[in-house]
Amino acid sequence: MRTAALLLVFLLVLCFTLAAALVPAFDLPARGRRPTDSAAAVLLGEGRRMFANHFFTKADVYMHSGYYPTIFDGARLHATTQLADHGGAESREGFLGEPRDWLDRFGRNFYISRHTHLGDGAAAGQKGPGLERELLPWLRLSASLDPQRVETYTVAAYWLRTHLGKVDEAESFLREGWRENPESCEILFELGRLTAEQRKDDARARNLFEAALRKWERHEAPTAEPDLTLKQRMLGNLARLEERAGRFDRAIAHLEALKRISPAAAMLEVQIEELRRKQKP
Amino acid sequence: MLKIENLIVEYRSKEIGQPVRRAVDGLSLDVQAGEVFGFLGPNGAGKTSTMNVLLGFVNATAGDAYLFGVNVKEPVARQRIGYLPELTYYYKFLTAEEILRFYAGIFRIPRNEVENRIDAVLKLVELDHARKRVIKSYSKGMQQRVGLAQALINNPDLLILDEPTSGLDPIGRMKVREIIQRLRNEGKTVFFSSHELGEVEMVCDRVAILHEGKLRAEGKVSSLVNQHQMNLEQIFLKLVGFQPSPN
């Protein structure tokens, strides 16, 4: 009995020693990722990212008041969330389709089969703004489990600052995300938007947008499919800020750069012309 | 009171190719009201199988058994009987009082009568002082007495006892004998199986001796003794074919 117990203790010590020695050697941080030593990371290992993804999706489910496709309703529909679209195109409208049999028809009385959004007043018994707060726990939990998931910070910050009036909390959360992901252009961009729209500090916002753009050029541009939409938004915001500050030449430069990657080049050309007219004394 | 007609009980083995085992082979018995009837036989004679049929635990392969004229297959046949199993186990999380109230509920004893019955049987088996304690805390002897109490809760007309003195000390055995005598004096019928032939001689009016599923002898103890010119134990050994080793 004592021998068996000693053997067990020895094996446990050996396992922990091996883990402590080997894990750092094989840990290859991805772009902008720092290894985390939170309790969740230790307990769950890489599985925490799966949980983090689940909780992020949970927030999207809450955004739609429970009306949400499962993996059985089409992998593509389930894989992407609309949370980041901030209420954009309704690609998942009517995913349920017609009932396939009487049991399916009967069962729809007992789960949510109508598409609504939080806060739009359409959900029965719940009216008015502020209901987006219901997303926060899931986003917080997701960020705790996977601090390297940048989207969580930007989405949470968006809802906090625009719908819930929690600007300080949004900024604090973004800065927390930035500490975990120092090379993230998305977080810097969102910080810039917060500074411009809520803090009304155009100078600081411009610095943040420019820093975000630099990060984008360094990390995103060399990739196989760079996120051009993000760059468009950065350039668009920069142009707007420069225009507000009266620096039309810089605004035009940003719009010119935007025109090269935007599908609405003609409209941008009109804006550039207008700025040139304003530039002339 | 109790009637068995050509009872046959067979058990099929789960293993393929094994023969069917006939535990009771054409048994016929008649127990009259008011008598104490001893059901004797060596281990494996078929006593338990017979009792199992009477109590509805097992279905007979052939033949019939009746209690109070009702076929034993009907649950109502057991309305007026009390049964004390050899091994007494009851719900450990219940108190003696709760067990008796439970069984009284099954017998549909009227509410105004239940408490009186419970008090009476607990006094009879001398468990009044421990009625509120859970069975888990009882000694073996106390559990036996709970068994006797539940067998008497419905004031049965027929009491079926399976080895009632098994595991009891001499005082316990004497108390059981006293209860059996009292029941006989009240006009109840007692049907019990036992290995204690001395006790059987003391209390029984009639006995039946079973061996290998067949009835070997039946009648009054005194008649059997006169017929065979030996005591009950010697009659028993002779009928089951036991040969003492020469010493």
Add this chain to the structure above:
Amino acid sequence: MHSLWPLALVVLKELVRRKDFYVLFVLTALLSVLMGSVNFFNTAQIARYLKEICLALIWISSLVIAITTTARQIPAERENRTIFPLLAKPVSRGQVLMGKFLGCWLACGLCLLVFYAFFGVLSIGRSAENNWLLLGQALLLHWAMLGILVAMTLLGSVVFAAPSSNGTICFIVSVGILLLGRHLNKVALQLAEPAQSIIYAVYFAIPHFEIFDVRDLVIHHVGLVPAGPVALAVLYAAAYVAVFLLAARLVFRRQALN
């Protein structure tokens, strides 16, 4: 039928005197209160996540209580030999099964009342808008579902020798149906024959526990389920209860008791 109530009462007493329910309730309450005490971005009155966690814990606890309480009834009677003095009374095996079912189901109902009362208190503390009628419907449907589960487990207890294997199988089946039952028809339609027919047959044969799971409606404050479907769901549950109990009776009738 008069014997059913005494049999049920014994099961209720057993539940009250065992520790299972209290442990699960304390665990549920503790976890819910802990989760409720977390501060999310200094935002008050965040209620839905707490309701979801609490209801999930209630459902898990109810499954555990229903299955463990029911799975041990008949095997314990056999193992402890209490089945013999019981069947020596004027009660049939079918009545014993019915009495056990009634007791286990009522025990589940009692547990649900306590759990849902706690949920109600939690909801009041978090949110001013609570649909009590919907909560009542949720409780009723949950209890109906547990009726099917108890009957199914009772059937398992006369089929399988060990309560542990019966309990494990019932737990896996019930969780599987809750998660996948609604989607089996979609899976079936994506398969070729004969798999499609087999899966569709399974889809129609299994008791659809997920019908009785209206947690999402409670969490997201959707309106009441119409009375008609609720009544039909209860009848649906009653039908499955009858089927499982009848099957159990047919199996138990012929079994040796030891």
